[in-house]
Each structure stands twice: as structure tokens, then as C-alpha cells.
Amino acid sequence: MVPATAEGPSVGRGGHVNVASTSEVVASRLEDQLTTVIRGGRLLDARAHRADAADILIDGDTIREVGAPGLTAPSDATVVDARGKLLHPGLINAHTHAHGNLAKGTGDRWTLELLLTAGPWISGGRSLADAHLSATLGAVEMVLKGCTASYDLPLEWPAPTPEGLDAVARGYAAVGMRAVVAPMVADRTFFEAIPGLLEIIPTSLHRDVEKLRLAPWKTSLDNMRRTLAGWTHDRDRIRPAVAPTIPHHCSDEFIRGCVELAREHDVGLHTHVAESKVQAIVGLKRYGKTLTAHLEDLGVLGPRFTAAHGVWLDPDDMKRLGDAGASVAHNPGSNMRLGNGLADMRAMLERRVNVGIGTDGASCSDNLNMYEAMRLASFVSKAQRPDVERWVTTDEVLLAATEGSAQALGFEGKLGRLAPGYKADIVFVDLGHINWMPLNDPTNQLVHIEDGSGVTHVMIGGRMIVQDRRLMTVDVAALARETEGARERLARVNVPGKELAEKLAMVVGRFCPGLAHTPYHVARYIGGV
Ligand SMILES: [Zn+2]
Numbered sequence: 001m002v003p004a005t006a007e008g009p010s011v012g013r014g015g016h017v018n019v020a021s022t023s024e025v026v027a028s029r030l031e032d033q034l035t036t037v038i039r040g041g042r043l044l045d046a047r048a049h050r051a052d053a054a055d056i057l058i059d060g061d062t063i064r065e066v067g068a069p070g071l072t073a074p075s076d077a078t079v080v081d082a083r084g085k086l087l088h089p090g091l092i093n094a095h096t097h098a099h100g101n102l103a104k105g106t107g108d109r110w111t112l113e114l115l116l117t118a119g120p121w122i123s124g125g126r127s128l129a130d131a132h133l134s135a136t137l138g139a140v141e142m143v144l145k146g147c148t149a150s151y152d153l154p155l156e157w158p159a160p161t162p163e164g165l166d167a168v169a170r171g172y173a174a175v176g177m178r179a180v181v182a183p184m185v186a187d188r189t190f191f192e193a194i195p196g197l198l199e200i201i202p203t204s205l206h207r208d209v210e211k212l213r214l215a216p217w218k219t220s221l222d223n224m225r226r227t228l229a230g231w232t233h234d235r236d237r238i239r240p241a242v243a244p245t246i247p248h249h250c251s252d253e254f255i256r257g258c259v260e261l262a263r264e265h266d267v268g269l270h271t272h273v274a275e276s277k278v279q280a281i282v283g284l285k286r287y288g289k290t291l292t293a294h295l296e297d298l299g300v301l302g303p304r305f306t307a308a309h310g311v312w313l314d315p316d317d318m319k320r321l322g323d324a325g326a327s328v329a330h331n332p333g334s335n336m337r338l339g340n341g342l343a344d345m346r347a348m349l350e351r352r353v354n355v356g357i358g359t360d361g362a363s364c365s366d367n368l369n370m371y372e373a374m375r376l377a378s379f380v381s382k383a384q385r386p387d388v389e390r391w392v393t394t395d396e397v398l399l400a401a402t403e404g405s406a407q408a409l410g411f412e413g414k415l416g417r418l419a420p421g422y423k424a425d426i427v428f429v430d431l432g433h434i435n436w437m438p439l440n441d442p443t444n445q446l447v448h449i450e451d452g453s454g455v456t457h458v459m460i461g462g463r464m465i466v467q468d469r470r471l472m473t474v475d476v477a478a479l480a481r482e483t484e485g486a487r488e489r490l491a492r493v494n495v496p497g498k499e500l501a502e503k504l505a506m507v508v509g510r511f512c513p514g515l516a517h518t519p520y521h522v523a524r525y526i527g528g529v
Contacts, residue, residue: 033060036462037073041082041428043418044089044442046398051086051442058424061236061461065420080464084432086442089418090148090425090460091370092405093358094329095270095308097184098135098154098168099123100361102486107363112276112338113512115364116190117504120212121497122363123155125490128167131156133479133486135171138368140474142177145452147370148425148460149178151306151329151358151409153243153270159215160185162227169238176465176473178425180409182241182270183224185258186249187217191504193249194282194512201507208500217254221261228265236423237461239410241268244300246275247291248282255298262304268410269300270329273307276340277516280312284527292317301326306408308358311335311343312520315351322352327408330400332376334360342380345400346390356405357397374401374447394447428457 036058043054043066055071057064065071073079103122107115126134131154142150152172156164160183172179189212191198201209214220224242231240242262244250250258262269274280274291283291292313295301303325307313310328313321321328330343348355357377359368374397381392406416414423429446431439433454439445458466465473 035059035064035074035077036080036424037071037077038080038082038087038426039069039071041085041087042431042442043087044446046088046395046402046443049395049441049443051439054087056087056418056424056426058462061423061463063418063420063422063424066418082428084430085456086429086431086436086446087418088146088427088429088446089402089416089422090427090458091146091374091401092356092409092411092415093142093147093150093368093370093373094306094327094356094405094408095331095358095360096138096150096152096368097361097363098138098152098171098181099126099131100134100363101137101141101368102126102130102134102483102490104362104366110338110364111278111509111512112340112364113190113194113278113508114505115338117508118501119155119190120157121494121501123157124497125493126156128163130486130490131164131167132171133482135168136174136474136479137483138362139172139175139177139179140471140476140479141368142370143175143458143460143465144455144469144471145369145371146427146429146455146458147177147368148427148458149180149406149409149411149415151180151182151241151268151270151356151405153182153184153245155184158213159220160223160227162223162230165227165240166232169233172238173233174474175471176460176463178411178415178460179238180241180268181238182243182268183227184243184245185220185224185254186245187214187220187251187254188249189214190249193246194278194515195285197508197511200511201504205500205503209504217251217257221254221257224258225261228261228267236414239267240265241270241410243270246272246279247295248279248286252298255295255300259299268304268306269302270306270308271295271300273310274312274317275309275335276338277312277520278512280520281515281518281523284523288527290314290317292320296320296324304410306356308360309335309340309343310348311341313343313348315347318348318351318353322348325354327354327356327404329356329358329405329408330377331358331360331365331373332380333373334364336376336380337366338364342384344384345377345381345392345396346384349392349396354404354407355400356408357401358405369452370401371446371450371452374398377401378447394444397447398443424459424462426459427455428459429454430456
């Protein structure tokens, strides 16, 4: 039996139930900045592992008050009936890649290095329409699975453009989701970035590898500068940032330019750091120090900096990040899927690193399910050591996926909590769903059991984006048709790219594991650290 929950929240105005469809409510809210009151739900308190009855009063897109049932609200307030629902802050994905969504499910036994080798194939031949479509696909998946904001690093080859980034931003805007859009940029290809790799690639392939060249760093920087100067989206919804993608894929001048640009425009910086052991070893070889120490020298570290992954950070690196007030986007699913290892969230927290949780892109995670990312973050910590007192707890994981990720995105104080002054980004979970029978501990169950299938409604900025499990903003059937058209066309145009990637994979698949088998302490010795 499913009691009150079977009704689902109904929306009414001035105390009347079910008088308006969600789209009408949305339209009128945009006009009038109406007040909304959510009544009858149970509000999750992650730290206390409790979910007590509470009402939420919302003014426009912001929570004005949270109080006991029967909270006073203006007589013309729109009423959302949340009986039988658990209410939790929208989950925030601290790291993903818009372009990956059209490539989901492509590979299986791929290391990070084999994924990077496949990049020109699986992300090749993309038009602006494809960029928009791929971003839309990701946003749709995320909101349906309880995620309301993401830090997105889209790829555009050979350089980012204002039009390309706008296409991604418009994808998020169409769905109604928040995002930080940071183009992933580099001025060295993967093949140029790994010392010794180009030399062992057969000469018959050199001309093809040459064609993968990226734009000179000044071009990428100029394009990003134009993008930041001309950004038209509401920065409370979708804001830009800068992402020199991997330290050794970027010349030092380029990284310094990115730091300067981010500072000029007061936006975030985001970089993959020590994701694979190959990267960590290459960093030691190239710079004679760890990648994090190198980034510190270049002025990258600071409160607006987010390092993705951090699997191979050593304790000094974590201290550098923690002392600088920086964040790590912890992507446990991707780290395992690509064979990179298990990042140590406890060790990061002990050194005051702000930790957010991410899924990474759909070509390496492969779903964008933040519930699963939380579950894996918890499990990975427990798999790392037998000392239970150093295992991360479910409340630490949930706080990382909400407040921690919000800080990584630069939305601290605005997102990640259901409290006065915060944006009304609220997920409704059906307590009548099998995931919640019985309800013993809401924090443990949200992190260890919920998988997105219990999500019924998702509100972002006071607007219902998902209602009764249905997306209110984008026609999913039309999206499916458009996606199939793109898939078919891209498969056709990327045939040569696939052939090249398969040939290169034979070389990369032998060379990089060799590097990864280098004992880390030996690499430090060789690097003079
Ligand atoms: Zn990534």
C-alpha cells in the first residue's frame, strides 16, 4: 500500500489544489515572481540523519523560510503538496563533460590514455547543433536523476569558440538546469604531452597524428576572452569558467594566461590533476615535481580552483590544495572505470581540501547518476582501509555532493542547502518507493540505496523541471529522434577517426601501461623529487 504518496505533489494556488498545470505555474511565476509554499514534505537533515516534517516558503527562485508544518504563507501563494515525499537539496555534479553524452557506452577496456586516444574519434565531426544536443542529453539525464547543477568541461576542437560554448549553455538553459561551463583547453595533443610517445608511433601514422594538432594557445585564450566578455546568460543560472584541461597538455605560458584570464573575469579554474598514474609519472619526469606543485608555481591554486580526480595526489599535494582553499572533484566511478585507482577522500578532508562529488563524462562513467557517484564515494572509502574511524560517512558524502560541490562551482551560500537565502533547488523523493520501505535512516538510505528511481519531482529556482517523473521543459521523444540522427551521421563521418584510433591504441596500450608500472618512488627519484 502506498498511502499519501500515491497522489504525488499537486500544485494549487491560494490553497486550491490542482488548478494549474506546472507550465502555467512556471509562466505565471516568471511574470509575477509569485510566492510558493511546499507543504507536507519531510526535510532531510543530512548531519542529524533525520527527516522531520517541514514546510518551505519560496519567494521567486529563493527560499525565504523553512518552518514547522502550517508555516504562514501569503494567501495567494502557490501550494505544492509534498505529502509522502522526502525533500533534499539538488545534488551538484562537480565534474562532467557535455560532449561525452553522445559517446556514452562507446568503450569498455579503456584506460584514461586509451580514452584520450579515442577522443578525436568519439568526439569528432561535431557541429554546433551536436554541441547543443550533447549538452541537452546530459542535462536531461542529470535532472531526471536528482541533480540540479553541474561543472561542465566541454571540448571543442581545435579551439573553444563563443558560439560553441553558447550552444552548450543553451542546452542547459533549455532543460532549466544550472551549470558552470568551462571549455577544456590545451595546446599539446595527448601524443605530444607524453614524453617518448610520438617517437614510437609508426611513421606511416605521423601525418594523421599531425592533423590532430590543437590551435595555438593564444587563439584559445583570445576565444575564451571573447566568450567571457560576451557572456549573455544569467550567471546565477549558467556561468563560464576556464579549464586548462591537464597540466602537461598545456604549456606554462598557456596556464599562466588562463590564470590571468580567470582572475580578470572573476571566474573559476578547473583542471584534471593526477588522474592516472601515467599523468603523475609524466609530471615528475617533465617538471621534476608533482603536478600540483607545478600548478602552485604557476599561480593556479586558490579558492576558485577545482582539481578533478586527484587519485595520485600525495599528502603534500593535498596540503597545498587544502591550504589554498581549493576543491577536489571526486569522481569514484570514472576513477575505477578507467583503472586509475581510488582517490582518498578521507586524506583530503583531513587536510582541509573542499571535496565535491562528480560523475565525470558519459564516455567514462557512463551514466551521470549522482546517487551512484555518492554510493561509490562511500564504498571506495570503505574499501581503502580497515580502520572504520577513517571511513567517510554517508553524511560526509552527501554534504560533499551538495555543499562541497556548490563551493567547487563557486555557488557557496547559494546552492547545496535547503535554508533561507538559498536557491530553491529541491528534489522530491517518493517515500512510498521500494527504496524507502522501511525508512530507517534517511541519510544512509539516500547515499546507499536511492538510485534515482525514487525521484518524482525536481524543482530548480522555484520552477518544477521534473513533475511526476516527467520532464516539463524538453520533449524527450523529439530529443531521441534528434539523437539517433546525430549518432548515425557521426558514426559515418568518424570512420577514418575510428580506424586511426584503433591503430594508435595498439601503441598507447603498450607504452602507457609500461609507464604506469614504474614504481612511484622510482619516478620521484628520476624526477629529482
Ligand atoms: Zn574529466
